Amino acid sequence: MKIRTKLILSMSVLIVFVMLFLLGVTHIQFYISRDLAYFEEKNTFESLRKEFEHYYSNHGDSWDNIASARLKYTGSFNEVVLTADEEVLYQQGKLSANELRNEGFVLALYESDQKIGRLYVMNERQYKIYEFKTMWYGMLPNIGIASLIFTCIAALLTILLLSWRLTSPIRKIIKGIESIQKDGAATVFPEQRKDEFGAISKALREMNDSLAGAEQIRKQLMSDVTHELKTPLMIIQGELELAYETGQPLSAAKQASLLDEVLRLSRLVHDVLDLSKLESGKMELQPQTENLVKLLEDIVEKTEYMVEDKQIQLSMHSREDSIPISVEKSRIYQALYNILTNAIYYTNPGGQIRILVETAYLPKQQQPYARIRVEDSGVGISEEELPHIFNRFYRADPSRARPSGGSGLGLAIAQQNILAHRGWVEVESVVGKGSVFTIYLPI
Structure with a gap:
C-alpha cells in the first residue's frame, strides 16, 4: 500500500x-x-x-x-x-x-x-436549552453531511498536496538508488532538507561514496598486486625461455637470481594473505608473556648489517630491564621489524635512529602501556602523504621500488598486527628532519 x-x-x-x-x-x-x-x-x-x-x-x-x-x-x-x-x-x-x-x-x-x-x-x-438541543439535532444530519463532504474534500486536497511533498524526496532517493544500481553513476540526493529525508540522503550519499572508494581501492589493489607479481615473473620467464631456446644450462649465478625472485614472490603472496586475515579479523593469536626489551634487542641485532651498510648510527634506550607484554611473538616481532627497517630505508647514510622503550601511564587508560618510540633523521613524510602510509602498496617515495625497497605492505602489516594486540601506532614527521613512530602495546 x-x-x-x-x-x-x-x-x-x-x-x-x-x-x-x-x-x-x-x-x-x-x-x-x-x-x-x-x-x-x-x-x-x-x-x-x-x-x-x-x-x-x-x-x-x-x-x-x-x-x-x-x-x-x-x-x-x-x-x-x-x-x-x-x-x-x-x-x-x-x-x-x-x-x-x-x-x-x-x-x-x-x-x-x-x-x-x-x-x-x-x-x-x-x-x-431543550429547544436548542431539539433544533440542533434536527439540523445535525444536514449539517453533518455538508460538513463531512466539505471536510473530506478539503482533507483529500490537503492529503494529495502533503503526500506529493512527502513522497517527492522519496522518489528522488529511489531514482538515485536506481541510477547507482544501473551504472554506478553519482546522483544528487536531497541532502539540503533538515528532516529525516535529508539525514537518509546524507547517509546514502556517504554510503555511495564509501562504496566508490572501496571499489577504487580494490582496483588499485589489483593493479598493485599485478605490478608486484609481474616483474619477478617476467624475469623468471625471460631467463627460462632464454635457457630453453639456447639449450644452455643456467649458471649458478642465474639460478641464485631466479631463486631470489621466487622467494620474493613467495613473501609477497604470504604478506598479502596475512594482511587480508588481519584486516578481516580472522587471524587467531596465541599470546604468551614476552619481554619487550629483549625482543627489541633481538630486532636491533638482526638489522645491524643494514645500518652498517648505510653507516647509520642505531641506538636503543630503556630504563627497565624487563617490560612484560602478552603477545604472539612472531606477529609483534614482524610489526616492530617492519617499522624499524622502514626507518632504515628512509634514513640517509650517516644519519641516526634511536629506539626508546618505557612503561607509560596514559590518562584515559585503566592499565599501563608499553611505549616504543622509533626516531629517525630520515627524509620525513609530508602532511599529504602521512594519512596514507599504512595503506597497502603505498610508498611515500614512488621511486622507491625493488630491489631497493619492499612491496609497500610492511607498514600495513605492522599496523594490523599491533591493532590485533589491542595497541595502536602514532606517527609524527617533518620533511627533511625525520619521523617518529610511537607504538603502544598493553602491558
Missing part, C-alpha cells in the same frame, strides 16, 4: 472519529447545561419540591385532587410532571410526559424517608 493511500485512509478515519467525538461532547454539554441551571436556581427547585411534599402530607398522605391543585412555585417553571408508581398525576406545560421524563430535571419526593413520587421539571433556561 502506497503512502498516499495510507494517508487518505488514516485521515478519513480521523475525520469520522472527530465527528463522533464532537457529537458526543455536544450531547453531554446539553445535559451539563441543564444541570447547571438547577444549581444556579437551587432554592426555587427546592421550594417546588417542598410544596409538593407538603401537599401530600396535608392531604392525608395522598395525592388526591393534585391534578387541579393551584401551587405557588409551579409558575416559576415551564414544564412540570408529577409521577407516582409510574402514573402521571400532575402535568403542566407543552411537552408530553414521556418527553419530560427523558429530558427534564428529576426531583425525588419523600415523606418520612419514604419515596412518594418524582417531579420532572424544566425552568425557562432549561426549556430554552
